[in-house]
Structure formats: C-alpha cells, structure tokens
Amino acid sequence: MTDRDRRAELTANLGRVEERIATACRAAGRPREDVTLIVVTKTYPADDVRLLHEMGVRHVAENRDQDAAPKAAECADLDLTWHFVGQLQTNKVRSVTGYARVVQSVDRLKLVGALSGAAERAGRELGCLIQVALDAGADGRGERGGVGPDGVAELADAVAKAPGLALGGLMTVAPLSGEYAGRQRAAFDRLVDISARLREAHPAATMVSAGMSADLEDAVAAGATHVRIGTAVLGRRPPLR
Template identity: 75%
Template sequence: MTDRKDELAANLAKVERRIAAACAAAGRERDEVTLIVVTKTYPASDVRMLSELGVRHVAENRDQDAAPKAAACSDLPLTWHFVGQLQTNKVRSVVGYADVVQSVDRSRLVTALSREAVRAGREIGCLLQVALDAEESGREPGGAGVSPGGRGGVVPAGIGELAGLVADSPGLRLDGLMTVAPLTGRFAGRQRAAFERLMDLSTDLRRAHPAANMVSAGMSADLEEAVAAGATHVRVGTAVLGVRPRLG
C-alpha cells in the first residue's frame, strides 16, 4: 500500500510540473487550471490515497463502477465529475453522487437530470459536451448523440439552445463546455486547434451565460495543448494512475 501511495505521489508530482510549466509558457497563473484525476477502473483505495495526497477532483465514466466507489469514499472532501456518455436510466444513480456532469449532450438528458436533481434536493453542475468533429458531418444544428468519431456531444450550432435549456432547468447549473480531442475530421491530430475552437465557443456561450466559464479539455497526452488554449480544467488518468488494465 505504501508503495502504491509513493507511486501515485511521484506521478502526481510529474503531472503538477507539466501543468505548472504549461501555465508558465502560456503566461497563466497555476491556480487558473484545476486537475481532475480520472479514476475509472481503479479501486476506491486509490481514490482514498489520492485524497490524502491533496487531490480534490476525481472523475468516473461508468455508473456501475462509480456509484459504489463514491459511496465508499463519501467521507472524503472530493468533487465527483461524471465524464462518460450518460443514459437516462442511470441518471437517478449518478445524481446521487456526482457534483458535475461533464457529458450533457441532449435535451432528454437535461430533463432527466433536472427531475432527479430536484427529487434529491441537489444542484448539479453541467458541462455541455461538444462534438467538434460534427461540424463537417452534416448533422442538423441542435443534434446530439454519437459524433463521427464515436464520442458523444452536441454539435457546435446546437450549444446555445441546449445551454438555455440547462440554465432554465431547476436543480441544474450551467458551468461551461467540455470536449475530447477529435480522432477524425479537420481537428484530427491537431489538439491545440481543437481546444482553441472550444475556447471560441466558450467565449460565445459566456456572452449569454457569463458564469458558465468552465472549459474542460485535455488529458494525459495533450494537457499542455489544452492549457495553452485556455482550458480551466484538465482530465488526467493514465499519467497519474498508470496504464489501465484491459477490460474484457
């Protein structure tokens, strides 16, 4: 156990140095960027050690794994982010522990989240997941679902409508935007350009919703590009916890 905690501490220190260097290079203050550690597939014992090491934000993408883990760690001072594609039949469970849902991509999900948040007496932060590879896919504005690259997300043209729905829904708080660097289309292999596009969309969003200033972008391989573009939150898993075992 001590060896694992030492490993996590060393990995966290490396990631911290990367974020600090990226902030310095971009002329940003270090406290402008929040680290979210993606703990999916790893046990509650790792989450507990991360908390002891000062981590305050963790993320999960599968409710069946996240719900028991969050319950086991309910005594810890953590903010839980849900980052996976969320089916409406899982919303009640997710609202029970998630403080922020980063994968809001369709009106039906907003309606379900609002209903369950009100029922639970909670306020849930919402990020709209943007499918940047959808701009050239021919989907109708306002469409959502699975992007050409196989990821969820609302098309950029649909952000305003979906944001308005979140902002007007009881129990929900519109916090900002999230994306994953596209694997296909004009942004494939161009993470910095993708994240800069997300920042432009964030600027547009904040004209109507000034408090929705959270921009979640960048992971273990491309956090520097995200910080350079202006991301406020980076989601790092492998660089902290190690290479994930194959699920099979």
C-alpha cells in the same frame, strides 16, 4: 504491489503531472491556480482514490456509473467533488445524480430533462457542462458523444432554465477523426472560442474542460480551466470487463 509501493508510484506520477501543468501555465502566462486538475479514476479502486485524497486531490472523475457509484459510496467520508465525464444514458441519471456534483457530458435535451428531474427529487443542484463534439456529423452528434457547435446555444439555454441544474460551461474530447484529428491545440482553441460566445449569454458558464494525459499542455495553452488526467497519474492497467 504493496500499499507503500502504490503510494510512492502515485506520489511520483502526481508530482510529474503537477509540474507539467505548472510549466504549461508559465508558458501561457497563466497562474497555476487557473487550472484545476481532475483525476480520472476509471477502473481503479477506492483505495487509490483515498491515497490521492491524502495527496491533496479533491476532484475525481468517472465515465461509467457501474464503476463510479460503489466507489463514490466507499469514499463518501472524503471531501471530494465527483465529476461524471462519460456518455450518460437516461436510465443511469438517478444513480449519477446521487454522487456527482458535475456532469460534464450533457449533449441532448432529453438528458437535460432527466437530470433536472433527478436533481429536484434529490434536493440537489447539479453542475452541468455541455459536451461539444468538434467531429460532429450531419446528425449533429460526435463519435464519442457530444453535440456539434451549432447545437450548443440551445442546450445551454435549456440547462440554464432547468430547475436543479447550473450551467457551468463546456467540455470536449480531442477528436479522433475529421477536421481536428491530430490537431489538439486547434481543437481546444475552437472550444475556447465557443466558450467566449457562450459567456455572452451566460456569463457564469466559465468552465472549459479539455485536455487529458497526452495533450494537457495544448489545453492549458488554449485556455482550459480544467484538465482530466487518468493514465499519467494512475498508470496503465487492463480495463474492467
């Protein structure tokens, strides 16, 4: 595909996603500016990030540090906010802290401590979202990471007290199993309820990150402030090995 073709494809895809968000906002009685689009660029090259930036995208996300770090370095001249949205091991924290402004997948106390130490050493303030696992098992963990609803308050308090970290709010991924499997709107409604309780103790924790390409309308209807869209903007391609 030529650069011109790719530009045209991304322009058309982004336009359709923007219209979906705008339509969902109108249906929910919300202003369009209430919802921030984050484009998830995993497996896609820095050239695509640059094209998206030209089209007005300012928030991008990655879920693997090995993809994100070189891409962020290549795009360091752009005014972008990088979000890390994948499960994060503590041995990757130093690298992620170097480029991410927000880590959306905070789900355990050990990770809070590692992020705080890395942010302090880097002289940065790092935004953090607690990843809520609505499919959490008896161990309080979700199938795709996250902490169960009962563990949110403890983690949020830890983030709020940690040097170098700022508690931004909550994130979830619609569960594939359990009570909320196939019930995205119900899952997102539950997240918004948890967010309301969180804000009683932490009023500034207003971010609610939910919804992806297939279910962004449900997320907007429930009250999400940020949607994470990959395939609908960038298309499908085989994952990197």
